[in-house]
Amino acid sequence: MMSKLKINNQFIQRVYKRAIKEYRLLIQPKIIQIEGIKIKIGEHISPPVKKAMYIGEYESSELRAVKSKLSTNDIVMELGAGIGLLSSYCAKRIGSERVFTYEANPRLEIPIRETYQINQVLPNLEICLVGEENGEQTFYVGKNFWSSSIIPWNEGAKPITVAVKSFNQEIRKINPSFLIIDIEGGEYDLLKYADFYNVKKLVIEIHPKAIGQDKAIFVKSKLAEMGFQINHKLSKNSGILEELFLERNN
Template sequence: MNDFHELRGVKLPDDPSIITPQVKRAILAGRYEKDEVEGLPKFIEPDDRVVELGAGIGFISSFLATQLGVRSVMCVEANPSLCEFITRAHAANGISNVGVLNAVALSNSQSPGTSTFYVREPFWSSSLDPKPDYVKEVSVPERYLSEILDEFDANVLIVDIEGGEKNLFDGANLARVQKVYLEVHTRKIGLRGIKACFDHLSALGFAYDQRVSRGGSVLFRRIGRR
């Protein structure tokens, strides 16, 4: 048995507790995060400082570091088991410029404390929503998104948080962020939720970039002042 799977130049540890059969099939078929990863080279620059919310198994952060030469990435992941896996994935790829934070990001309209996170299989179905059935629940510290961005001096934000995007940007301070790459989950938040998310980003000075967006992976760019 191979110790690793390789996808687009990134090594992923073959740990059956995380890389379950459904996940393995997606990786071997090249489907895993396909739309998202094909969009990244179209707008990412090596000197970008990227915060990734919902880092999963560390594939996107590893791709950014090894294939696109991004100088610094911060992974934010709610599932503590995935945080440990991400660290192993980064080590397997010889990456030292990527950090990992176990937390749930909040908008400024909420008060931080702890969140109950519901873990499911496959891991990408895990979320803050208790429905449908879950394998276990874990308590996760909450952090303001604005604080995470400021502390890391991020100019790019990548978001894939299984419906948590609905109100994430409500009152958020994204003053230094120039690009937001967002995976939308219509089946989780519906059309009203998508509208709320897009409206919040529009109010913060971002516009939809059709040239990069594909499927559920949507790029927003900050509009410069004339």
């Protein structure tokens, strides 16, 4: 009897979630909630990104890992704020003063701060790249904000010059225990020089389409050398994109 009730409950949940997705696609509300975080759907969000948000696929793997593994004593450092979803979620859980996020695309600063405002959080936000050294670097802004990168792999992306802060200096200053990396192909260059210091938990997107399989393998090899192990239950590999959650004990 209990197993039948469990199966029925799971079926009802699936039907409910599907109905929510279809409703969002049909109505296209101006504000949606993802894991309790309000997101305003504005002109800065392109149709493919908007659809991913409406059907619940936007940053779903990263959110699942953060939701499962974030602790109240963690300090979070995020590379690639996007529109502020993950940093807002972390700030709600552990406090804004324990969340530090970086976004290279200056066009996203207003949407990010709007996300923070409507969710009543205020993580530490820096509009800059993180790189090997302080300075400036070319950054390519795509039509879909999630395709903007230091790599001009997206056709039609426009080059701009942005400020760069040293990753290794920032990580020592912040001393995060939880690191989130979503920098659309920049992960290869980062892993060539990065010292992850006292980081114990890591969410990272690896983009073989942008950097190639050999460089994707290099990224995972460097992480293994640092003592990180993949948690396969909280990771996802679509073939085009690898969304990994890793932990280390040393």
